Amino acid sequence: xxxxxxxxxxxxxxxxxxxxxxxxxxxxxxxxxxxxxxxxxxxxxxxxxxxxxxxxxxxxxxxxxxxxxxxxxxxxxxxxxxxxxxxxxxx
Numbered sequence: 223x224x225x226x227x228x229x230x231x232x233x234x235x236x237x238x239x240x241x242x243x244x245x246x247x248x249x250x251x252x253x254x255x256x257x258x259x260x261x262x263x264x265x266x267x268x269x270x271x272x273x274x275x276x277x278x279x280x281x282x283x284x285x286x287x288x289x290x291x292x293x294x295x296x297x298x299x300x301x302x303x304x305x306x307x308x309x310x311x312x313x
Contacts, residue, residue, distance in 0.1 A: 262279045263284070265277045265279075265281075265292055270294050271303060271310035271311075272303060272310065278293070283297050287311065288311075
């Protein structure tokens with residue numbers, strides 16, 4: 223009986239500790255990299271071939287296929303493209 227009460231008390235304390243409010247994080251709204259380190263890339267695609275989102279010059283997920291750089295909104299879309307690039311490349 224004592225072990226059940228002790229176990230219940232420990233679980234309650236751990237749940238209360240996890241339920242504390244997470245700290246507020248202030249995210250930057252703009253990337254403030256110096257102009258010398260930022261490169262504007264012209265992608266071969268105007269939209270992500272997987273999900274059809276418009277590409278932006280500062281997209282981080284890119285893949286090179288047949289000497290052309292393709293931009294993607296996420297690593298998932300990039301990975302899907304890499305599985306079968308011929309399926310998605312504009313002809």
